[in-house]
Amino acid sequence: MLSKTISLGINGIDAHLVEVEVDTVRGLPGFTIVGLPDSSVKEAKDRIRSAIENSGFLFPPKNYIVNLAPAEFKKQGSNFDLPIAIAILVHSGQTDIHTIPYPMVGELSLDGTLRAVQSTISMTLTLHKKKFDHFIVPYDNRYEANAIDNIKIYPAKSLNEVIKILTTNTKPFTDTRQETQKYFSIDFSTIAGQEGIKRAAEVATAGYHNFLMYGPPGSGKSMIAKAIQGILPKLTKNQAIETTIIHSNAGVLPINSGLITTPPFRSPHHTSSHISIVGGGRIASPGEISLSHNGILFLDELTEFQGFLLQTMRQPLEDGVITISRAAGTSVYPAKFMLVGACNPCRCGYIFDPEIECTCTNAMIRSYYSKISGPIIDRIDIEHYVPRIAYEKLTNNSGTEASATIRERITECRLIQLERFKNRNYSFNGQMDTEDVRKYCQLSIEDENFLINSSQKMRLSARSYFRILRVARTIADLDKKEDIKKNHILEALSYKNLPRNYEMFLS
Numbered sequence: 256m257l258s259k260t261i262s263l264g265i266n267g268i269d270a271h272l273v274e275v276e277v278d279t280v281r282g283l284p285g286f287t288i289v290g291l292p293d294s295s296v297k298e299a300k301d302r303i304r305s306a307i308e309n310s311g312f313l314f315p316p317k318n319y320i321v322n323l324a325p326a327e328f329k330k331q332g333s334n335f336d337l338p339i340a341i342a343i344l345v346h347s348g349q350t351d352i353h354t355i356p357y358p359m360v361g362e363l364s365l366d367g368t369l370r371a372v373q374s375t376i377s378m379t380l381t382l383h384k385k386k387f388d389h390f391i392v393p394y395d396n397r398y399e400a401n402a403i404d405n406i407k408i409y410p411a412k413s414l415n416e417v418i419k420i421l422t423t424n425t426k427p428f429t430d431t432r433q434e435t436q437k438y439f440s441i442d443f444s445t446i447a448g449q450e451g452i453k454r455a456a457e458v459a460t461a462g463y464h465n466f467l468m469y470g471p472p473g474s475g476k477s478m479i480a481k482a483i484q485g486i487l488p489k490l491t492k493n494q495a496i497e498t499t500i501i502h503s504n505a506g507v508l509p510i511n512s513g514l515i516t517t518p519p520f521r522s523p524h525h526t527s528s529h530i531s532i533v534g535g536g537r538i539a540s541p542g543e544i545s546l547s548h549n550g551i552l553f554l555d556e557l558t559e560f561q562g563f564l565l566q567t568m569r570q571p572l573e574d575g576v577i578t579i580s581r582a583a584g585t586s587v588y589p590a591k592f593m594l595v596g597a598c599n600p601c602r603c604g605y606i607f608d609p610e611i612e613c614t615c616t617n618a619m620i621r622s623y624y625s626k627i628s629g630p631i632i633d634r635i636d637i638e639h640y641v642p643r644i645a646y647e648k649l650t651n652n653s654g655t656e657a658s659a660t661i662r663e664r665i666t667e668c669r670l671i672q673l674e675r676f677k678n679r680n681y682s683f684n685g686q687m688d689t690e691d692v693r694k695y696c697q698l699s700i701e702d703e704n705f706l707i708n709s710s711q712k713m714r715l716s717a718r719s720y721f722r723i724l725r726v727a728r729t730i731a732d733l734d735k736k737e738d739i740k741k742n743h744i745l746e747a748l749s750y751k752n753l754p755r756n757y758e759m760f761l762s
């Protein structure tokens with residue numbers, strides 16, 4: 256008799272229901288899996304046979320056929336081991352179970368123990384959406400699965416424990432674990448003498464604006480970038496679920512962890528491979544730009560990254576997603592990150608330094624500038640020069656604000672934005688579309704003329720004009736003002752201070 260159970264497969268970032276059917280047909284003993292399994296699923300056969308025998312059951316020598324339906328998407332990974340094994344045991348009448356009531360996933364070891372699988376949280380979410388209310392998962396995935404409300408989770412350590420869950424009245428798992436808020440050890444209070452850049456970082460973070468710091472070596476640009484992590488507010492529940500889904504899908508969620516509640520901070524090196532940053536690979540996996548979703552993507556030495564890579568970042572910077580095309584199909588991953596970049600203003604770094612002389616030739620400056628001004632600069636909302644400051648001054652922390660205080664202001668400012676954009680598919684000023692800019696960034700006629708004239712004088716593009724309005728909105732929100740005033744515009748304009756063309760660089 257045919258035996259059936261429900262499991263789940265992963266396609267891109269989404270989990271899909273998969274019906275696992277087991278039957279035997281005439282013929283010599285065998286084991287065939289159909290329904291578009293890839294090689295990793297086919298490897299399941301030996302694990303399943305060994306796990307069944309080592310759990311005290313028999314693996315009757317018959318000709319098994321396993322069907323994974325629907326056949327339209329490729330089944331990857333080891334998550335079908337458990338449902339196939341259980342269906343075989345039910346089919347061969349070795350348990351008291353006749354129909355299998357709960358969906359399940361899990362990889363089997365040869366001895367019958369269950370190993371964690373990736374993307375359990377996406378699977379739980381799909382089951383919840385499809386009105387299932389029970390789910391059997393490997394023990395090490397229990398917190399992740401239990402992060403979704405209103406579905407009962409049954410963690411199991413082995414094949415035998417799963418049989419026990421299915422045949423006795425087992426209580427569901429009730430403990431939830433949230434990652435405790437871990438902040439990077441650099442506190443803003445330990446960075447003295449950089450008040451301008453700290454304010455710029457606060458505005459950028461409050462409104463989710465892309466942020467570029469440029470300055471000579473040793474000015475503390477990467478230290479400031481790392482300190483920004485400490486002023487990011489905790490993720491909302493929805494953001495935490497989205498972030499955890501991506502990290503679990505990429506296989507970087509530590510075992511036994513629950514929801515990620517701290518915004519991610521990712522800083523890939525400029526020598527990292529294109530796939531590791533953008534995502535992709537034979538079995539598609541999210542890259543750094545998706546792992547930084549709802550957090551920060553920090554590109555130190557921005558000009559050292561390949562031009563092609565920076566070009567690829569245009570789509571996520573505009574749309575908040577990245578589309579990855581492979582032979583097996585197209586996957587779309589979320590990639591709504593705040594870009595924080597740092598670079599030298601010229602090859603040697605000292606072009607604007609009052610004390611150290613720049614050793615670059617005009618040709619070197621021209622070629623370097625084309626790298627900064629290329630694909631990225633139009634998508635940066637806030638640019639800020641970071642001057643070199645004597646080390647003693649940099650670490651003298653008298654009278655400066657602690658990260659926790661700044662974080663409180665940013666959290667309040669973000670609440671205003673979350674309320675403003677509650678019916679949108681974005682949440683922050685930095686992500687506003689032009690229609691919303693027109694609605695929420697209205698200026699008096701006098702201020703509008705002032706901004707238009709200033710933009711022309713500063714040779715800013717039309718795109719930059721809208722970016723300034725978005726930043727001015729955030730500054731007004733930090734100021735708890737409904738209307739954008741001239742002082743907000745002036746501050747926003749001051750964050751467009753990278754010379755707009757190469758000649759201005761030389762003057």
Ligand SMILES: [Zn+2]
Pocket residue numbers: 601602603604605606613614615
């Ligand atoms: Zn130079």
